[in-house]
Every structure is written in C-alpha cells, then in structure tokens.
Amino acid sequence: MALDQTWYTEQWAGQGSAISLKIAKKVHDEQSQYQRIEIYETETFGTLMTLDGLVMVTDRDNFVYHEMMSHPALFTHPAPKRVLIIGGGDCGTLREVLKHSTVEQADQVELDERVTRVAEQFFPELCEKNADPRARLHFTDGIQWVADAKPDSYDVIIVDSTDPVGPAAGLFSETFYMNCFRALRPRGIVVGQSESPLFHPDLIVSMHRAMRAAGFADTATLQFHQVTYPSGWWSCTMACKAGSLATIREDAATGKDFPTRYYNAALHTAARALPEFLVQALR
Amino acid sequence: MALDQTWYTEQWAGQGSAISLKIAKKVHDEQSQYQRIEIYETETFGTLMTLDGLVMVTDRDNFVYHEMMSHPALFTHPAPKRVLIIGGGDCGTLREVLKHSTVEQADQVELDERVTRVAEQFFPELCEKNADPRARLHFTDGIQWVADAKPDSYDVIIVDSTDPVGPAAGLFSETFYMNCFRALRPRGIVVGQSESPLFHPDLIVSMHRAMRAAGFADTATLQFHQVTYPSGWWSCTMACKAGSLATIREDAATGKDFPTRYYNAALHTAARALPEFLVQALR
Numbered sequence A, B: 001m002a003l004d005q006t007w008y009t010e011q012w013a014g015q016g017s018a019i020s021l022k023i024a025k026k027v028h029d030e031q032s033q034y035q036r037i038e039i040y041e042t043e044t045f046g047t048l049m050t051l052d053g054l055v056m057v058t059d060r061d062n063f064v065y066h067e068m069m070s071h072p073a074l075f076t077h078p079a080p081k082r083v084l085i086i087g088g089g090d091c092g093t094l095r096e097v098l099k100h101s102t103v104e105q106a107d108q109v110e111l112d113e114r115v116t117r118v119a120e121q122f123f124p125e126l127c128e129k130n131a132d133p134r135a136r137l138h139f140t141d142g143i144q145w146v147a148d149a150k151p152d153s154y155d156v157i158i159v160d161s162t163d164p165v166g167p168a169a170g171l172f173s174e175t176f177y178m179n180c181f182r183a184l185r186p187r188g189i190v191v192g193q194s195e196s197p198l199f200h201p202d203l204i205v206s207m208h209r210a211m212r213a214a215g216f217a218d219t220a221t222l223q224f225h226q227v228t229y230p231s232g233w234w235s236c237t238m239a240c241k242a243g244s245l246a247t248i249r250e251d252a253a254t255g256k257d258f259p260t261r262y263y264n265a266a267l268h269t270a271a272r273a274l275p276e277f278l279v280q281a282l283r
Helices: A060-076 A093-096 A113-122 A142-148 A166-172 A175-181 A202-214 A250-254 A265-271 A278-282 B061-078 B092-097 B111-120 B141-147 B166-172 B174-183 B203-212 B250-254 B265-271 B276-281
Strands: A007-012 A017-031 A037-040 A048-051 A054-058 A082-087 A104-108 A135-139 A152-160 A183-194 A217-224 A232-239 B007-012 B016-031 B038-040 B047-051 B054-058 B083-086 B104-109 B135-140 B154-160 B184-193 B220-224 B233-240
Touching: A007 A048, A017 A048, A017 A054, A017 A113, A037 A113, A037 B061, A048 A113, A048 B203, A054 A060, A060 A093, A060 A152, A060 A183, A060 A232, A060 A250, A060 B038, A082 A093, A082 A142, A082 A166, A082 B092, A093 A104, A093 A152, A104 A113, A104 A142, A113 A135, A135 B104, A142 A166, A142 B141, A142 B166, A152 A175, A166 A202, A166 B016, A166 B154, A175 A183, A175 A202, A183 B174, A202 A217, A217 A265, A217 B220, A250 A265, A265 B265, B007 B047, B016 B047, B016 B111, B038 B111, B047 B111, B054 B061, B061 B092, B061 B154, B061 B184, B061 B233, B061 B250, B061 B265, B083 B092, B083 B141, B083 B166, B083 B265, B092 B104, B092 B154, B092 B220, B104 B141, B141 B174, B154 B174, B166 B174, B174 B184, B174 B203, B174 B220, B203 B276, B220 B265
Parallel strands: A082 A104, A082 A152, A104 A135, A152 A183, B083 B104, B083 B154, B104 B135, B154 B184
Antiparallel strands: A007 A017, A017 A037, A017 B016, A037 A048, A048 A054, A183 A232, A217 A232, B007 B016, B016 B038, B038 B047, B047 B054, B184 B233, B220 B233
16 A cells, blocks of 8 residues: 655665655754755654665664674774774764773764754764764765875774765775775774665675775675665675684673673674675675 | 555554565455465566565565575474475475475475465466475465374474464464474474564564473574565574574585575574574563
C-alpha cells in the first residue's frame, strides 16, 4: 500500500528500493551554504536528521554506526593519542572517540558548521563531549586539512563522510589515502565508512586497492547493521601503516571502562568475517 | 518524497518504518486456502513473493537467509542425516540442506501447498532440488507433524516460518520445542528464524528461555543481513540436545564441496558474536 505524507521516504539511489520512517512532525528545515538540513521527530526512531533528503542519523540506530566507526580502529591501534575525524558533523563519532582515555586530542574537521550547530540543538547526547578540552572542532574542508597536515601528526584518522558523490568523492581516492598515510604516525590507522556490501561491493574493492596503492600494509572491511542506511547492511574499511589489523588490543577491548550498546571485543573480531561473495571479490 | 503506485511497500508492523521495492509488474495474485500469494517482478531485486502483503523472498537477497538457516546447523551437527524443515515452502532452505552429502532424507512440511507450487513456477532455481530422491514434500501442519514424529527420528529440525503471529505462533512455544527435543536424536539440533535483534530482542530472549526449559543443553543466536526483512537485521536461534553449539565441523565447513554466496566457516563463527545490548539481554 502507498504511504501518505506522514512518512519520510529515502529512495536508495539506483537500487530500486527505499526506506520510510513515520513522522510525527518536522521540527527544523534550513538551507545551509552546502546543503539542506532537516530535522524530524519520528514515531519510533526518535529524532531524525537528513542532509539533502538522505538519512544521516536517528536516535534509535546511530549507536551502531558511531561505535563501529571508532572503537575497532581505536582498539586496534596500540596507543591512540591524536585522532582526526573528517566529517562527522553530528559529533557522535567524536563522542565515542573521547570515551578512550588514551586519546589526548581529537580534531574534528567538518565542512558545514551548521550540521554541528543543528546537532547540538537536536541531538544533545551526541554532542555531550563537544566541550571536552581534548575536542577541537574545525569547520573547513577535510581533504585540504589532510593534505596540509604535518607528517606523523595523527594516530587514527576516521573518515565519517557522506556517500562518495559530490564533495565527499575525494575522500575515497588514492591521493587522499596517500595524504592520510603521510599524516599518520608509523603505527597509524585510517578508517572510512564504505557503504553497503550488497549495494556497493565495487566501492569496497576499490577502497582496498587505493589504500594498498597508497602504501598501507594491511586493509580490512568490517560489516555491521545500520538499519536506516541503504540496505541496512553497512561497512567500514580500515588500513594500517604497519603490522596487521587482525591484532587488536583484546584485553583493553574486553575490559573497556565505558559502556557500549553494539561494540564488544567479540563483535569487533567477528565484524571482519565477510560474506563469501565479498571475500571472493576482494581476492 | 512519497512513492507512487509503481512501488510495493511493506510497513514493518509496529515499527513506524517501511521498505519499498520498485515494481516492474505484478505477475501473479491468488488467494490460497491460507493466505494471499502475490508475485512481482521488481526493478532491482528480481522476482518478489509476498504472503498477505509481507515480503517472503526476493531473487536478490534470499541467499543470505537460506544459507544461514541451513549451513550453520548442518555444519554444527556431527553427522546430519535426517533433516526436517517446518515451513520453507519456497524450497530455498531445502535446496541448501540437500547440498550436504551427509543428508539422506529431508522432509519439508509446509502448510500451504500453493506456496510451493507458485515457487516452482516463479523461483525455479530455489526448487531445483525438489526432485532430489532425498527430498520429501509434505503439505500439512508442521506443529502437528513434530508432535506426531517418532522419538529420535531427526538430526536437525529447521523452523523456516513466518512471523510469530497467527498459525506460526505455536512454532515459538515451549511445547513445540519439547516436541522437537523428543523428535530429535541424541545429538540433535533445532534452529528457527528469530526475527530482528533490533525490533524483537524480547522474542529472542524468550526463545532461548523456552528452548532451555524444553531440555536443550545449549542455545545460540546468529545474526545476519536480510535486507528485505524488517530492519534488514535478522537472526536465527539454535539449540542442541548435547554438547556445545560453539563446536562446529570446521574442516567440513572450510572444505565444503558446494558454493555459497554468504556462508563460510569464518562467518559462521562470527555470526554468533552479538551486539552488546543483546548479550546483556540474554544474560
């Protein structure tokens, strides 16, 4: 049956499929310098933020994404102190990063300051670490930031970006990964969101290839469940300058001193196990 | 934006959310004795079957469900010879079961013969093992079948059912699991589809409880990605009469002599790693 106008619908581009969320009301709508930012109260997913009509974050399921974009990388790096987040304007990834007591500084570089200001208003819990003295919020171009970064200046770079079209496309290129490689310290790790294994396996394969070509020693994709993103089947792809991504700080992950709702040490390792079709595509 | 009438939409009951698939045309529509069976050609998910308006199977993503409902149980059991499938009218689970050369007989007990006949017409690849001499198709009530089954007559029982409402509700009860326990041989395993970890964690918890109460020695939930089922985040829950579900036939799974697209030995073990919120709910 067709849905009436009380539903928000995102058509999954090129995939002949769509997700809809029942809306109680729209509570914010603005056109920033870069994009249209809308906020809805949904009936069952809490508050929803869309950018140019695409789901960015909901109260109900953002924990999966934010935890999986941060904790696997931070519990793989032997001692993450300086972290860079590219994008991530809703500040949910920043919050997870700053749960790690090893972290001394987290730079968040988001192009659109309005995304963060709107998040502060409508997603206060995601922004609860914004005033942490270790947090530094910058509103500028992330690709340029990495190109300009001092060599050996970060332990972990997290690319918490939108889809690889428009301004975000450059965040998936070999040139970008080469700049990440240079900006990272010797044991450094870069991790980026890498879309849907079902819908975008070619993108994942090309990310591995570009990361290897940029000089990274090991690469890995982790899959997870992100209900409101296209297909609900999501992933991040990670690379390290030295060593193996299979070696994680197991004791630290198991004995972590902060709560999570999705991440745990067993799930971290498990997320690296990929469906056979993707194993074969990555061969 | 609203979707027009060229989209099929399933509202996820009680979840204020919905999935839609773009339709090329409807190719079949009938009211059987039990339910309305509709078949569509979609633009990007191939052929789609719905029962009473709910997605049952699409060409594009059924491999995940059918592989995860069969191979984990069959590669955990030490020597599965006699298998019972309750429901499973589209025959996709049967096909996977019969890929195992150890299996000597597979009884499929589906209430609605029309589902199987329609599947034979529109999903011929799922039905390609229906003529296998080891396959026995029965069209009757699965709950009664298990209640009437001879003790120690099956190695694996697979409950490939619809949602736990209406006729399928009895497939989630302690009484049903007690009958499964009785019908299973000493090393027997029962596995049932157990809905969405995000939407239905209480159901999963109650299944573990009912299975333990019925006498099973170990229980485990495996999660997987089923894009067209509610939330796209799906699970099966398994119980064994003796031993541990953590012990799988690793060599057989790794060296399997048939192709899969989702299942592999690493993913089998990985699927048992659950999100922290579910680990805590199951404690």
